[in-house]
Amino acid sequence: MSDDILRFEDEYLARYYSKKPLNIVRGSMQYVWDSSGNKYLDMHTGFGVAFLGHTNPRIVNAIREQLDKIFTVPLTFYNETRAEFVKEFSRILPSGFGKVFLQNSGTEAVEVALKIARKISKKAEFLAFLNSFHGRTLGSLSVTGNEKYRRAFEPLPYRVRFAPFNAVEQVDKLVTEDLAAVIVEPVQGEGGVNPAKPEFLKALRQVTRERNVLLIFDEVQTGFGRTGSVWAFERYGVEPDIFTAGKAIAGGLPIGIAVVRREFGDVFDSSEHGSTFAGNPLVMVAARAGVEVLISEDVPSKARALGERFMRILEDEVGNLKPVLRIKGLGLMLGVELKKRAEPYVDKLIGLRLLTSVAGGTTIRLLPPYCINDDDINLAVTALKNALAE
Numbered sequence: 001m002s003d004d005i006l007r008f009e010d011e012y013l014a015r016y017y018s019k020k021p022l023n024i025v026r027g028s029m030q031y032v033w034d035s036s037g038n039k040y041l042d043m044h045t046g047f048g049v050a051f052l053g054h055t056n057p058r059i060v061n062a063i064r065e066q067l068d069k070i071f072t073v074p075l076t077f078y079n080e081t082r083a084e085f086v087k088e089f090s091r092i093l094p095s096g097f098g099k100v101f102l103q104n105s106g107t108e109a110v111e112v113a114l115k116i117a118r119k120i121s122k123k124a125e126f127l128a129f130l131n132s133f134h135g136r137t138l139g140s141l142s143v144t145g146n147e148k149y150r151r152a153f154e155p156l157p158y159r160v161r162f163a164p165f166n167a168v169e170q171v172d173k174l175v176t177e178d179l180a181a182v183i184v185e186p187v188q189g190e191g192g193v194n195p196a197k198p199e200f201l202k203a204l205r206q207v208t209r210e211r212n213v214l215l216i217f218d219e220v221q222t223g224f225g226r227t228g229s230v231w232a233f234e235r236y237g238v239e240p241d242i243f244t245a246g247k248a249i250a251g252g253l254p255i256g257i258a259v260v261r262r263e264f265g266d267v268f269d270s271s272e273h274g275s276t277f278a279g280n281p282l283v284m285v286a287a288r289a290g291v292e293v294l295i296s297e298d299v300p301s302k303a304r305a306l307g308e309r310f311m312r313i314l315e316d317e318v319g320n321l322k323p324v325l326r327i328k329g330l331g332l333m334l335g336v337e338l339k340k341r342a343e344p345y346v347d348k349l350i351g352l353r354l355l356t357s358v359a360g361g362t363t364i365r366l367l368p369p370y371c372i373n374d375d376d377i378n379l380a381v382t383a384l385k386n387a388l389a390e
Contacts, residue, residue, distance in 0.1 A: 005035075018343075020350060027054025030369045030376060032355070041368075041376055041383075044355040048189070048221050048367040051248035051332075052293050059251035062289035063282065072280045075102070081281040085288040089257075092230045092291060096239060098262030102255075102279040106220035106246035107135025109256030110183075113242050114139050114158065116260060116267050117181035117214045126158055127174060127182045129165040131191030131360065134183065134218055143183050146191060166196060171203040181214035181242070186232035186330075189221040192360025193328055193335030201238045208241075220246040220256070221333070225294050225370065228304030228331035235330070250287040299370045300331075306370070307331040310377050317381050321388045325362075332370065335363040336384065345387050352383040 005023055023035040030053060032042045045051060052059065066081065073079040086100055093100075101116070103109045118124060128134070132145035141150055142158035145165075150156060163174045165188060175182060182204055188194040208215045217240040222232035224245060229235045231243065241264075246256040260267065277283075293299065311334060314327045318336060323345075325337045338345065342358045349356050349364075359365035366380070 020347070022350060029053035029056065029371045038353065040350075040353045040355050041372075041379055042355045043366045043368040043380060044357045045367050045369060046252070047247070047357060048226065048333075049247045049252055051224065051226055051367070051369055052251050052290055052299070053369045053371045054252070056251050056289075056293060058293050059286050059289040062285040063253075066282055066285040069281065071282050072277070074276065075274070075279050079279070079281055079284070081284040081288070082279045085284040085291070088288045088291040091295065093259065094231070094234070094239060096261050097243075097259050099260050099264065099266060101258040101260075101273075103246075103257065103275055104254045104277050105135075105256045106244065107137045107140045107256070108275070109220060109244035109246050109258045110134045110140040110143070110218060111137055112273060113183070113216050113218075113244050113258045114143070114181070115273065116242055116258065116264070117216060119267055119272070120264055121180040121212075121214055123178060123180040124159055125179050126160045127179050128160050128162055129184055129188075130162050131165055131188055131194065132183075132185055132218075133188070133190030134185075165191075165194060166200045168197060168200045168203050171200070171207050175204065175207040175211055175213055177211045177213065179211075179213045181216050182208055183216040183218060185218045185222065186236060187222045187227060187333055188360075189333070189365070190359055192337065192363045193333060193365055194360075195328065195330045196236070198236050198238075201233070201236050205238045205240075214242060215240040217243040219243050221367075222330075224248045224290075225299040225303050226331055226333050226367070228307055229300050230294070232330065249290050250283050251290050253283045253286045255283055255287055297370075302370050303332045306368075306372060306377070307334065309374075310334060310366075310368075310380075313377060313381055314384075318384050318388065321385065323388050328363075329366075332366075332368055332372075334366040335359060336366070336388075337363045338388075348387040349383055352386055354380055354383040 024032050025035050026033045032040050101112050128143040130145045134140040134144045142156040145162050242260050249255050319327045323338050325339050328335050342364045357365045
């Protein structure tokens, strides 16, 4: 890695991530290359963004066609690329859902979901869950259940109660009529790749409906095919009132979306919400192409089959290693939970040409693209076995 690159970034860019000494210069589907020409299998994928692969040809071609046309058209005007995206996106929405709110990131999608809940319910308090992660802007940070993200910024703007995740027996007591909404991840991502129990989400749905409380599913990381269905809630057979999406949809360009049930309509009056860059044509053509890839290549089914195979192999060959506590996850959202800190092992894996990330402090998080193959799975398992060998 060039010393100049390291020096310039460290000198001029504010640091709020723990950086790895790796200069990534190129990517193609499930692989990336550094400035020295070393090839890596990418199961980090920008915290799950490159689920459709790096520089997916269909998305690249769509962006190229748009480059000579126009980059920015605000939501105050109509635009054909935006309309084409929304039309394509509606194909993957369950029938009960209607209006789509375009944003630029996952945390913005959560922000607008919280605003929608307050506007509809005319109530102000939320219920969220311990170890959850919903974003770093102040509203989404309010409902993020890990104290280390919130501590420096308290008091935060929303009134939020936090409850244990998956505590089915406590749902009846926790969901009270004074709540605007309950917000939950079907699989906690940053919190450690923790899947919700089906009976937990079903209990939340039943009690929120009985007590006129809205239910929000944060699908920014779980959605768009990664967990083996288009939306993770479809695997659970539980539908929320509002859900968020983002990350993988536009193939690497920034996007966030909130979706509400059809009966809620437009929700906001003029001036109650806005976004300068949301729905811009460049992102819209990429996102439309992303939806086309999802449908034409049956990405959710591939993610389900690959995820089940990957999980079995991990359980058989990695699960019994001394540092490993358990293997967990859903679809191609997998975690190797350790009995100790995961960061040193993630660093070791870089040397073994496998990129991963840490979740919940002790979990090696694997977020591979849908296009991985059996050789990639074997490479990943071999690297994990070598890194975790003691």
